[in-house]
Amino acid sequence: MTRNMDPDTEVESIFRHENGEEEKKKWTRPPSSYGSMKSDSDHMMEDVEEGKEEGVAVTFHPPLPVVQPDVLINDGTRMQMIRPDSPETYYTMNTQHTKQAGGLVIDTRSSDLGDVPENDLEDADEPLLADSPEPPMPVEPEETTSENSQPGTLHPEQDLPHIFKSIQHVLTSLPFNDLLTFKTWFYQCERDLSQKQAMEGDLLDFVDMILEKLGQDRSLWHTIQTLKSIGKIEEADTLRIMCKRALVRFQLQQELSRKYKYIHEGVVQAGKQNLFESIYVEPQISTCGYGGVDPSHEFRTRPPTHLKVPSPHTFVGLNDLLRLQKEDGQPARTVVTTGFAGMGMSVSKAKFCLNWAEMRANKDLQFVFKISFRNFWTLRQNESHIAKTMSIMDVLEYYYPECKDMKYLEDEDCKFVIVMDSLDCYREPLDWLNAPVINDNVTKVTPGVLVVNIVRGTVLRGARVWILGRRTAISQIPTQFIDVFTEIQGFSDTMKDEYLTKRYEDAALAAKIVAHYKLLPSLVILTRQPFVCWMVATMFKRSFKYRGYGENPPRLTPFYINVLVVQMNRRLEFYYGKAENELKWSPEDKHVATKIGKMAFKMLEKDISVFCEEDVKEYGVSFKEVTLLSGLCTELPSSDVKRFCFIHFSMQEFMAAVYVFTMFREESKNVLESMLLPRTKFFASKDQTRSVAGVVQSALTRTLSSPLGHYDMFLRFLCGLLAPDCHDIQLAGFLFRYHMPKVGGLDETQRLLQQAIKTAEVKNRDRVRNLKECLREMTQTDE
Numbered sequence: 001m002t003r004n005m006d007p008d009t010e011v012e013s014i015f016r017h018e019n020g021e022e023e024k025k026k027w028t029r030p031p032s033s034y035g036s037m038k039s040d041s042d043h044m045m046e047d048v049e050e051g052k053e054e055g056v057a058v059t060f061h062p063p064l065p066v067v068q069p070d071v072l073i074n075d076g077t078r079m080q081m082i083r084p085d086s087p088e089t090y091y092t093m094n095t096q097h098t099k100q101a102g103g104l105v106i107d108t109r110s111s112d113l114g115d116v117p118e119n120d121l122e123d124a125d126e127p128l129l130a131d132s133p134e135p136p137m138p139v140e141p142e143e144t145t146s147e148n149s150q151p152g153t154l155h156p157e158q159d160l161p162h163i164f165k166s167i168q169h170v171l172t173s174l175p176f177n178d179l180l181t182f183k184t185w186f187y188q189c190e191r192d193l194s195q196k197q198a199m200e201g202d203l204l205d206f207v208d209m210i211l212e213k214l215g216q217d218r219s220l221w222h223t224i225q226t227l228k229s230i231g232k233i234e235e236a237d238t239l240r241i242m243c244k245r246a247l248v249r250f251q252l253q254q255e256l257s258r259k260y261k262y263i264h265e266g267v268v269q270a271g272k273q274n275l276f277e278s279i280y281v282e283p284q285i286s287t288c289g290y291g292g293v294d295p296s297h298e299f300r301t302r303p304p305t306h307l308k309v310p311s312p313h314t315f316v317g318l319n320d321l322l323r324l325q326k327e328d329g330q331p332a333r334t335v336v337t338t339g340f341a342g343m344g345m346s347v348s349k350a351k352f353c354l355n356w357a358e359m360r361a362n363k364d365l366q367f368v369f370k371i372s373f374r375n376f377w378t379l380r381q382n383e384s385h386i387a388k389t390m391s392i393m394d395v396l397e398y399y400y401p402e403c404k405d406m407k408y409l410e411d412e413d414c415k416f417v418i419v420m421d422s423l424d425c426y427r428e429p430l431d432w433l434n435a436p437v438i439n440d441n442v443t444k445v446t447p448g449v450l451v452v453n454i455v456r457g458t459v460l461r462g463a464r465v466w467i468l469g470r471r472t473a474i475s476q477i478p479t480q481f482i483d484v485f486t487e488i489q490g491f492s493d494t495m496k497d498e499y500l501t502k503r504y505e506d507a508a509l510a511a512k513i514v515a516h517y518k519l520l521p522s523l524v525i526l527t528r529q530p531f532v533c534w535m536v537a538t539m540f541k542r543s544f545k546y547r548g549y550g551e552n553p554p555r556l557t558p559f560y561i562n563v564l565v566v567q568m569n570r571r572l573e574f575y576y577g578k579a580e581n582e583l584k585w586s587p588e589d590k591h592v593a594t595k596i597g598k599m600a601f602k603m604l605e606k607d608i609s610v611f612c613e614e615d616v617k618e619y620g621v622s623f624k625e626v627t628l629l630s631g632l633c634t635e636l637p638s639s640d641v642k643r644f645c646f647i648h649f650s651m652q653e654f655m656a657a658v659y660v661f662t663m664f665r666e667e668s669k670n671v672l673e674s675m676l677l678p679r680t681k682f683f684a685s686k687d688q689t690r691s692v693a694g695v696v697q698s699a700l701t702r703t704l705s706s707p708l709g710h711y712d713m714f715l716r717f718l719c720g721l722l723a724p725d726c727h728d729i730q731l732a733g734f735l736f737r738y739h740m741p742k743v744g745g746l747d748e749t750q751r752l753l754q755q756a757i758k759t760a761e762v763k764n765r766d767r768v769r770n771l772k773e774c775l776r777e778m779t780q781t782d783e
Helices: 006-016 019-026 044-054 089-094 118-124 160-172 176-188 193-201 201-216 217-228 233-242 244-260 316-324 345-357 373-381 394-401 447-456 493-502 506-519 520-528 530-543 557-576 587-606 614-619 623-629 649-667 692-704 712-722 724-730 746-763 765-779
Strands: 284-286 336-337 365-370 416-420 462-468 484-490 631-636 642-647
Touching: 006 316, 089 336, 160 201, 160 217, 160 233, 160 284, 176 193, 176 201, 193 201, 201 217, 201 506, 217 233, 217 244, 233 244, 244 345, 244 365, 284 631, 316 345, 316 462, 336 345, 345 365, 345 416, 345 462, 373 447, 394 447, 447 462, 493 506, 493 530, 520 530, 520 557, 520 649, 530 557, 557 649, 557 712, 557 724, 587 623, 587 649, 614 623, 623 631, 642 649, 649 692, 649 712, 692 712, 692 746, 712 724, 712 765, 746 765
Parallel strands: 336 462, 336 484, 365 416, 416 462
Antiparallel strands: 284 484, 631 642
């Protein structure tokens, strides 16, 4: 209830603080964030009407508050708030200011300052230093990066003071009964509010409270929806126009949050998903692009070709990528991030978007739009759509309908980010040098020309652009269009353990899995790829359900088979549009895998690990298939001729073994036969060498007659492929047909390996461990 005060009582209340400490305490109330929300304009309603016509946000006078009996006199500012008691809010604590004693006293019920001395008006412009009832300053993100490298600042219409005054203005225009109805609908739809909280206090207290409890964006959105629900469409439209930028930001955040809150790994199954935050571990990202290939090897001190590794001081955090600077110290506009398949580009993109959507990082960015190169390619392929010619605003409005008429994207003070991933999914070459130049956001052109101009910076000039893609695709962008180049390096040893531990609530199981995978040095190296870490977690979790599992070290070959199958299936999904139930390899797919294996085998014979485009053509397979689509190879940085290699040298050794085994099983050929190597007495005839034992004997001969590490891993993978569960189960339906004749002669091969171990214990003791691993790969069945 309110009661009116006569002028004498008002004057007495204003100066009541002079009567002593007891009177001060009696009349003082806790400070509130929002005491006086006054605009300087006398034509507020005209501005609102003009804003409706133009579709832009407007500024306005807040309505005159109802006179209340309780009076706040603040000692620090000598400013009086004629409001009932309201709890101190989060925003209050973050925006308390102080003004020295003797400051201006303003009756917040009146906007008429005609009677205020001119000197006092000048003082009023000074910054307040404590307990000011003015609106809070915008809540700026707490970033460690210097201000010079900030991507941007929030527009005033997206900040808290504007949203507070907008909600207050619209709600004050409601009659008492309508306001009561509004509050009733509002709290009933918000589980975080009670009836008592919604009904007590005045209007300023209500707005103050919902902003504190719900946040500015949720409060704004819910206010608009509640106004529509009670039939106040005009008021809802007024508020929407006033806060359009804030609403677009909120809707973008909601969409990104829904999309990336959960992560779907492997084959998507209903109900099988994890909260993104519960399993995410940020990989290392370096500003030095050396190719991302790990030179570590179980036997070799280094691969045949020297590979550089970035130093730790080059690492940068994911949230800081768009705060990097060019060499001249200017903020970078176009940032490129690359990495080979399985290194975590898609997950990093999702994490960046989710952090912004949930206000964990980059809070100063006004908008974040995620538009994949796959989207542009899809529009290009859709002949019935606008895709033949389109502007960037057409694209934004198509994927984000709430972004219609966002003309302010061209404003200099509108700083936002465009995330463009999967450059390798745009299947046609882009004409970077000869494409027409576009200098605005409304000119309609083909998708290819539009992509080129976005990267050039002639379209969406105020945007920061983050481009992600595999190295082979990224290398086609001219260097003059790239401000900063970064590369995902994967997990460190500590990150691997953290990832495997975070996935499980059962700490004992997590400890078993971490200890188990460390029994294989090659698997420890391969788990630098987050994708392989996920595979280890999935396979071991399933395996540890069986009694007795874990007594023996795991086998290595099944993991490499899974890498091959998953990458080839991703190739079919991402680049050829196959559905999950259509991932059956065609003869052409098998041909690609076999030819890649043949190239790996020939390179292994020559003891090289790097190839170029001419080398690929020798084997009758598409260069693009090998270097980009397969996911098994990546490009190395080079100043002249482009060079490529496998994602790890052990993958080259595995693919070589796949080729040898496939040629034996499909065509009964032993490609390891060589006139330079004498045939052992154990296999006197050529036909005998074409048995599975003959193939292994040929591999043994090559291995033991070569330096340590040349063929040792190749031999281990070849023996692993002989295991029935590998070639009859894991590769069935992919590289081999179902129900093919079983591989015979495994007992003979086992005896051959056992004999080789006994001989090596006398003559080649440094080979004994690997030979035992070869035997275990072929015979162990606990998986």
